[in-house]
Amino acid sequence: MLANKERRELFSFLSTSIGDVVKEKKPQEVIIRPPYFGDINAFGIECQNCEGLCATSCQEQIIIIGDDKTPKLDVSKSGCTYCDDCATACEVNVLTLENKKHLDVDVVIDQNSCMSWEGVMCFSCKDPCLEDAIEFKAMFMPTINQEKCTSCGFCISRCPSYAINTQERK
Template structure:
């Protein structure tokens, strides 16, 4: 499967001149309070990372933890929030990540007339709908930015970006 994904990624980079840019933006964990990220400096347990059932929490050194959607997504189980001993999260469960998901139509297999529904099939929120047979679109009002669609895309056509500020 990885060699097939690599093949499609190579085709995509030839078509657009871009390489895989999914690592350019790293969304923070749901409920993480950026203003409290200095508390991560004293964390020695990495409890938020170690408890993640999807194994998507990345913590490099003493930096704030972030999510890596390259293989899986966030289930919003809130275990990372409960595990943190340093008051880095809001108290109540959070069911949305402060990010936006985007489908790159130039490289998306479906947009380029190849049957593929990988992103829609994995979306529990039904936020990815097809217009006709070929055109997947993300309903931003339904999308929680969980990231499950990113790791399953065989052409690496789905990316995560910072959420646009309202107002």
């Protein structure tokens, strides 16, 4: 049985070999905060005197400290394992284990960009999803079951046609 990390790395390798119908990548527009904050205003205050401890603690390297000195997640190359490391590293309780939650975004598939919605067989996003949240109709037309999805973001970088995006939670 493959561990979660190994399983994701294996499917990452496989998906890159499928990507011959690659479309232009869209920039991530939604701001995603680490999944342990309580008061969102604390980022603008407490983070100003921090050297970005949360970012250096993240083994997935998805936390970016912006010009405003606050942490934002970039899930374009990897995703969040909800490992608790960023919350443990934060010394001023902007991030705390008590406030653990799923990432505050919806992850969705753009049907106009998805190869499967165009009739090409592709399961690049389905296989790395540990929640089995990506559902296909007769092997095509995938959609993300928001009841199952944890918004971890691991499917996003696996899509050869950049059809999976984050959007503000409804």
